[in-house]
Structures are given as C-alpha cells and as structure tokens.
Amino acid sequence: MYTASSIFLKSLADAGITHAFVNWGSDHPAILEDLERQRVENGGDTNPRIVTCPNEMVALSAAQGYAQVTGKPAAVIVHVDVGTQAMAGAIHNVDRSHTPVLIYAGASPFSSEREHKGTRNEWIMWLQDIPDQSAIVRQYMRFTAQIGSGTTIPQILRRSLQIATSEPKGPVYLWARREVMEEEVDSSHIQTASSLVKWPSVEATALSESATVQIASALLTAQHPLILTSHLGRNPAAVSAVVALSGLLYIPVVSVCPSAVNLPFSHPFYAGVSFLAPGTHSPHLQEADVILIMDCDLPWIPANDKPLDDARVFVVDGGDPLKGTVGYWHVGAELICRADAEVALTQLADAVVTLNSALPDSILGSQALATRAMEELETKFLTSSEPDPAYFTVPNLLGVLRTTIQANTPSAGRKVLVLNESTSNFPAVWMHLRPEVPGSVISSGGSSLGWALGAAVGAHIGGEVAKKGHELVVVIVGDGSYLFGVPSSAYWMARKYNTPFLTIVLNNGGWKSPKLSMLGVHPTGHGSKASGARLSVGFGPESPDFAQIAVAASAGWAWGKRVGMDGNYGKAALEAVIEEAVKVVVNEKRCAVVDCALESI
Structure with missing residues (x-):
C-alpha cells in the first residue's frame, strides 16, 4: 500500500534530497510506515537517509551545516507546532545565512470521529491544533505552503526547492494534516519521476x-x-x-x-x-x-x-x-x-x-606587520602567580591549535573544516586561524547561538556526500554557545552516525557578550566593576565539566580533558592536550572535547 507519505519521500529523493534530519511525533505515522516499507523492500535502506535528532534545533543546525558544505539543501522533519517552535534560533540562522533547507512539519488531524484514516485519537491533538501553524515561522521563510493532497506533493516540493535555491536563498516550510499524509494513492503515482530538470533555480545575475x-x-x-x-x-x-x-x-x-x-x-x-x-x-x-x-x-x-x-x-x-x-x-x-x-x-x-x-x-605592506604582532600574542604565555594560576589567552590557544593541526594532518591543515561560533572572540579566532582555503572556515551567518555542534554533524555527513576529503572537522565555541548547542543531543548523534569532530571550548566562565553589551552602554555604571557571577551572566562558582557532558552523551565514546584547571596548567600542558585531542579525532575517529580555561568574566 502506498500513501501520500510514499509520494512525499520519493519526491524528496527524486529532487536530490539525500538526507532528512528528523524529530518524530504523533503526526508522522504514515511516514514511519513507508520508511519501514522501504527497508523491507530495499534490504534495509531508505531514500532519503534518515538522521535521527533528539532535539529540533540540533536537527535544523545539522541540516544547515550539511547545506553549507555541499551547497545543496537537506530536509528537516519536525512535529506540529511544538516541534516548529523547538527549532528556535536555528530558524533565524538559516534565514540570515541564506541557507537552502526544506522544513516539513506535520499538523494535528482535522477529523475526530473516524471520518478519515489518521483521525484524532490522542488528547494532545486538540491542544496542538492552532489557527495558523506556518505563522510561527513565516517571516523567516522564502515560501510556506500547506500540502492538501498526495497527488500534488511533487509539484509543491519542486516549487519549494526552486525558491529555496534561488537568490536570496533560504529555508522553506511545508506542513500537512495527518489525514492528508495517510491518503492512499495508486502505485502509478509512485512510479512517476519528479525531478527538478524543468524546475531550475534562477540564474545568477550580472551588473548592467x-x-x-x-x-x-x-x-x-x-x-x-x-x-x-x-x-x-x-x-x-x-x-x-x-x-x-x-x-x-x-x-x-x-x-x-x-x-x-x-x-x-x-x-x-x-x-x-x-x-x-x-x-x-x-x-x-x-x-x-x-x-x-x-x-x-x-x-x-x-x-x-x-x-x-x-x-x-x-x-x-x-x-x-x-x-x-x-x-x-x-x-x-x-x-x-x-x-x-x-x-x-x-x-x-x-x-x-x-x-x-x-x-x-x-x-x-601592513600584512607582514600584522602577522608578526599576532605571533607575539600567540607565544606570550602568562606566568603563573600563586595562589591563582595563570589562564590561557585566545591567541595562546589558537596558535597551539593551528600549529598542532598543521603537524598532525596529512595536508598540513589545508583539508580541515572549522566551524567558528566563538562569539565575543570572533575577531581573534578569524585572525589567528589564518585561513587560506575558501570554505575552510564557516560560521552560522546569523546571531542565534547553538549552531556549531549540530552543524558539525551535518557538515561531516555533507563532506562525505560531496567528497570534500576533510581530514578533520573542528568546532570552536564559547562555553555559552556550547550549552546552547544541546551537547547531549549533538554528541549522541555524532556517535550514532560516526561523525567525529574536535571541539574547543573557550571557557571564560559564562556569557561574556551580554556583559560587553552592558559596558557598551554603561561603561562606568554600577555594573562596570561587577563580576560575571554578580551580574547573573556567570556559570560559577563551579563551571560545568563540558568535556564530560560529551563523554556521557556518547556513552564513553567521546574523549575529553580540561586544560588550565584541575592542576593542568602551562604551555606544555596546553600543547600536550591539544595534540592528544587532534590525534583522537584524526587517528581514532572519535569526538574530542578540550575545555580550555580563559580569563574569567
């Protein structure tokens, strides 16, 4: 038996969508059923490939990372209004970064007395039935539409992708009631191809x-x-x-x-x-x-x-x-x-x-002077003073990271992908990484934090699909961005789908950016002399053990260490930890997390 969901999945595959990043709910029975039909008929395979995501924002961030690396859209499937809302700030990021992604959300059934297959049979279906579901995201989308019939799915998918991949590129949002996706269809609809051959994106424009x-x-x-x-x-x-x-x-x-x-x-x-x-x-x-x-x-x-x-x-x-x-x-x-x-x-x-x-x-002639100035910052390590040991600076860390990657990858770092979500340290990271290769460093393109961890999973998958040959994927995040990225979900996904990456956590004990924003408006006010903890932007008195969050989420598969704390101080310690972390990812194909102490806010 084929349903509208069969047409939906086949139309995605026909349009070149290779991966769907999903978070299932009560609105997806027909999709789950057809995926199992595919597995039974195709020896366990599905098309598109399903990537299970325990968190919706991580799902959309992963799809964004995939699209940023491949240049091609992925699909995201979420659950009714609440799953749509749970994509949260990732919606902002795919919009502002002009990243093409196709988002599909189910919706509560419209029938309640068994008039149709898929009728309401759970109490949540009344609570999740809202007047205008697509209004949640419409102002961020290039196109929104409701699917009303299984036979029109190929056309609406092709139109959506045509718009998503034309400038200004960006996300599109489709949704359908459960009864529509359960609609039984004739097998002839499945046998009909629905490629994008006659649905091209708009050609690049020129100056007059x-x-x-x-x-x-x-x-x-x-x-x-x-x-x-x-x-x-x-x-x-x-x-x-x-x-x-x-x-x-x-x-x-x-x-x-x-x-x-x-x-x-x-x-x-x-x-x-x-x-x-x-x-x-x-x-x-x-x-x-x-x-x-x-x-x-x-x-x-x-x-x-x-x-x-x-x-x-x-x-x-x-x-x-x-x-x-x-x-x-x-x-x-x-x-x-x-x-x-x-x-x-x-x-x-x-x-x-x-x-x-x-x-x-x-x-x-200023480039050489700037480079020498950066080298001085990278090699000037602070001297420890009791009872407070010296912290590392961002230039210290990035100098060691850059040279260690060059020494421990076959291409001397030219086939390394870096995802930069360092926020208040953005300028330093871009400069001290000294990127040479186009596409070798990316960021979210927006301002909603929590992109990098999920994006690393998607970027790793996308790199394999596009045969980019990445020898190492590196994530650089602040401690705040790390927590926003839902590490419990991201590292579980990394383990399940074997997408190892190195994470460097710039740990300054909280959210530095809100404090900087306050100082920008009130440079000499009451808050100018207050600590991060007093301002309620700090994570003290005891900072989370960020590395062990990843280890726990991956059931011990990920590797993690702290440096600059727990008695692990100094230049030699930093170099040893970074080298070990790089080798864990490159040689052992496991995730590694380095939690690095910086000057506390």
Whole structure:
C-alpha cells in the first residue's frame, strides 16, 4: 500500500534530497510506515537517509551545516507546532545565512470521529491544533505552503526547492494534516519521476553595462579604494574573482562580520576582519574615497565608525541588496545593484583592464606587520602567580591549535573544516586561524547561538556526500554557545552516525557578550566593576565539566580533558592536550572535547 507519505519521500529523493534530519511525533505515522516499507523492500535502506535528532534545533543546525558544505539543501522533519517552535534560533540562522533547507512539519488531524484514516485519537491533538501553524515561522521563510493532497506533493516540493535555491536563498516550510499524509494513492503515482530538470533555480545575475563602467571607473580613479564583504566566499569561485580585482588595483579587502573565508589570509591585500565594535573597524575605512560593498550584511555602524562623507559608495549583493527582511537598514550609496559576486567581480576586473591606461605600482605592506604582532600574542604565555594560576589567552590557544593541526594532518591543515561560533572572540579566532582555503572556515551567518555542534554533524555527513576529503572537522565555541548547542543531543548523534569532530571550548566562565553589551552602554555604571557571577551572566562558582557532558552523551565514546584547571596548567600542558585531542579525532575517529580555561568574566 502506498500513501501520500510514499509520494512525499520519493519526491524528496527524486529532487536530490539525500538526507532528512528528523524529530518524530504523533503526526508522522504514515511516514514511519513507508520508511519501514522501504527497508523491507530495499534490504534495509531508505531514500532519503534518515538522521535521527533528539532535539529540533540540533536537527535544523545539522541540516544547515550539511547545506553549507555541499551547497545543496537537506530536509528537516519536525512535529506540529511544538516541534516548529523547538527549532528556535536555528530558524533565524538559516534565514540570515541564506541557507537552502526544506522544513516539513506535520499538523494535528482535522477529523475526530473516524471520518478519515489518521483521525484524532490522542488528547494532545486538540491542544496542538492552532489557527495558523506556518505563522510561527513565516517571516523567516522564502515560501510556506500547506500540502492538501498526495497527488500534488511533487509539484509543491519542486516549487519549494526552486525558491529555496534561488537568490536570496533560504529555508522553506511545508506542513500537512495527518489525514492528508495517510491518503492512499495508486502505485502509478509512485512510479512517476519528479525531478527538478524543468524546475531550475534562477540564474545568477550580472551588473548592467552602465553600472559596470561606473563602478570600474570609480575604482580606477580612486586614491584609496576599499572592498568590504561578509560572505562572498560562500561561493569559492567568487574568492578567485575578488583576488583578481584586488590584485589589479591593489585594493584592500576587509571581511566585516565574516561567515566565510573571503580572501586567503596570506594574500597581500587581505586587510583583516572587523566585528564593528567601537574603534575596531579597519583604518582603511577612514581614508577610503571609493568603497565597494559586496555581499555584506552590514559594512559599518555609524555610531561607532564610518567612512568619509564624500566617499563614493557602491553596494552589490546577489540576493537582497536592500536587506528587505531587516526592519531598518541603510547605506548611503551612489549605486545599489543586485548581481552575483563572482559574475560582478569578473565583470569589474575585465572593465578595469579595458578602461585602464596606467595601473598603480604600489603595494600594501601592513600584512607582514600584522602577522608578526599576532605571533607575539600567540607565544606570550602568562606566568603563573600563586595562589591563582595563570589562564590561557585566545591567541595562546589558537596558535597551539593551528600549529598542532598543521603537524598532525596529512595536508598540513589545508583539508580541515572549522566551524567558528566563538562569539565575543570572533575577531581573534578569524585572525589567528589564518585561513587560506575558501570554505575552510564557516560560521552560522546569523546571531542565534547553538549552531556549531549540530552543524558539525551535518557538515561531516555533507563532506562525505560531496567528497570534500576533510581530514578533520573542528568546532570552536564559547562555553555559552556550547550549552546552547544541546551537547547531549549533538554528541549522541555524532556517535550514532560516526561523525567525529574536535571541539574547543573557550571557557571564560559564562556569557561574556551580554556583559560587553552592558559596558557598551554603561561603561562606568554600577555594573562596570561587577563580576560575571554578580551580574547573573556567570556559570560559577563551579563551571560545568563540558568535556564530560560529551563523554556521557556518547556513552564513553567521546574523549575529553580540561586544560588550565584541575592542576593542568602551562604551555606544555596546553600543547600536550591539544595534540592528544587532534590525534583522537584524526587517528581514532572519535569526538574530542578540550575545555580550555580563559580569563574569567
């Protein structure tokens, strides 16, 4: 017997969805039944492959990590209104990061007296029947729809994926009542293929000829041109394009709140990162006379730092140049263009060559100085003073981590994927990791914490599907982000699906970011001298043993140690623990967690 759920699962597979990250409920009997039918008929296999997720936010984060690595959407299946709500901040992350994901949620049955198969038979089905289930997530979705019939499922799935994979890419949400998914269908509907061949995503757009000439001419005549970007590196080919353009005119490139590697660290025109705290923007901003803002979430905060009043500003974005889903957003610009980064940058480079009569002959020299300054920070370990032992700094930790990975992976670190959710330490992590390879470091692209652990599971699976050849997956999180990531679910999943990764916990004893936000508004107020514990943002007096949470969740499979506490102090201890952790993941294929003590908040 085939049902609408049979068509649903087959349509997902036909559309290229290889994995579904699921959290089952009372609305999914027909799906569970058809999956077992597949196992019986196919020797135990299902299509798509099912990844069980004990927590919905972890499920969606895993699907996001999968899509970020493969460039292709995964499916997420959750339970009615409560499962939809439990995806929580991960909904924000997939929206803001423009990550294509197909989310399906069941809904309470509409019948209650056995009028239809699947009618209400549990008390919760009255409580979970809300007036507009998709309203919970609609403002974050590119498309929402209710499935009303089994025979129309292929069309609605194809339309959903066509929208999800077209700029501005992002999540879509489908839902259906239980009776609809239990609808019996003729086998002919199962035998009909439903590929995406005639449902392509929208082709990448280009700059108009006039815009290309105007921007290229401005860059050619500029004394101090500048490129600002957040995420053009989500497309690795766009990195090559920005390297070409910056090299022609010696244009510094600043990564502003980056979520991808936008330029190799060693490139002479890489001008660092900024997360827009007061006074921390690149010094190039204050002298730039022409600024190209390319795939950038926010180029500057006017109250903190801003460019010259007479600077010529051009905004180019492949999906949403006006940031229409943001309540208020404005950049005073000469031109605002919707164009794909790779295409637009290639156009501009070609136009520069055509228009140019004499290219500049100077070169930036600040990169080497910045690198030496970072090396000094990495190698300067604090001296222990009794009775309080010295803590590690983030540069200490990252310097050891980077060199240890280089020494203990076959590619010397070039085939390592890092998921960065270090929050208040974002700038330091991006700079001290010194990433060279496009796609080698990613973040959530949003601001909801708890992405990295689940995303590591999905990224590991996605890396295998896409044959990325990752030798090591590394997660760098703050202690707050670690707890937000529901480690009990994430490490259980890692064990079940054999997706080992290394987790570095930057443990400063609580949530540093809320304290920094308070100091930004009240720098000398009552709270400026208060400890994290007094401000209620600390995790003391005894910090959780983060490593042992992972060990327990994986039934002893994961490995974990603390460093900088429990008598385990000093440079030698840090180097030994990090090396052991890397080898556990690379050689033994197990998860490893290093809980590293930093200066307490």
